[in-house]
Amino acid sequence: MNITQRPSPNFTEGRKGRKIIAIVNHITAGLMPGTLSLMCNPIAKASAHYLITKIGEIYQLVDDNNRAWHAGEVRKPNWSLYDGTNPNYCTLGIEHEALAGESLTDKQYEATLWLHKMLTQKWNIPIDTDHIIGHYRLDSVNRKNDPGPKFPWSRLIYNMKGGSGMADTEGKSPCVHDINGVLFPGFLKGGTAFLYSDNGIPIRDVAAAFSHGIEWNGDTQTVIIRTGKLGEKK
């Protein structure tokens, strides 16, 4: 895929020695070409490293080594890696052209999948829901719907980990199993979650057999399993 350079003045040089540890996904809540012009306008005081349009174009606005102004304000965060500092120091921001409540287009999904794969390899970012996050995890007050409930978290993580496609002809759709913090791809069929590698036994039956704690997070399509009780530290 092709990345078009479209430099924005809305950034701060460098990362003060901090490593890039996560990708923060956003939606623009505005459309092209205005949304790109705005992120390149100094009056906006906002930007992201990348913008992916509905037709699947990828623009780079800020160099990865600099701090784009995409996630600076933190309100009631829900991110286990948050350390109290400005998240712009340690994250990359990807904007997606979409209005509130819209899904990504197929071309946009393919572009963001490609970009996520490229960036996680380049910066050695783990593929899990602590390192691939949405803006709402940093600001759950004003950015509740950024990137919104239709953002394809489970499909993205499943495809990044090497799974292909979306739902298959048997009606399976991807989900994620978080087992003691390690993620495994799986699938849902008829509302029941299965691991890919297993012999067709629902994961909840396996967890019950060993008295493991099990919970479901519908937002991220993740089955959470702890071999101790849930709520205890790993």
Ligand SMILES: [Zn+2]
């Ligand atoms: Zn945002």
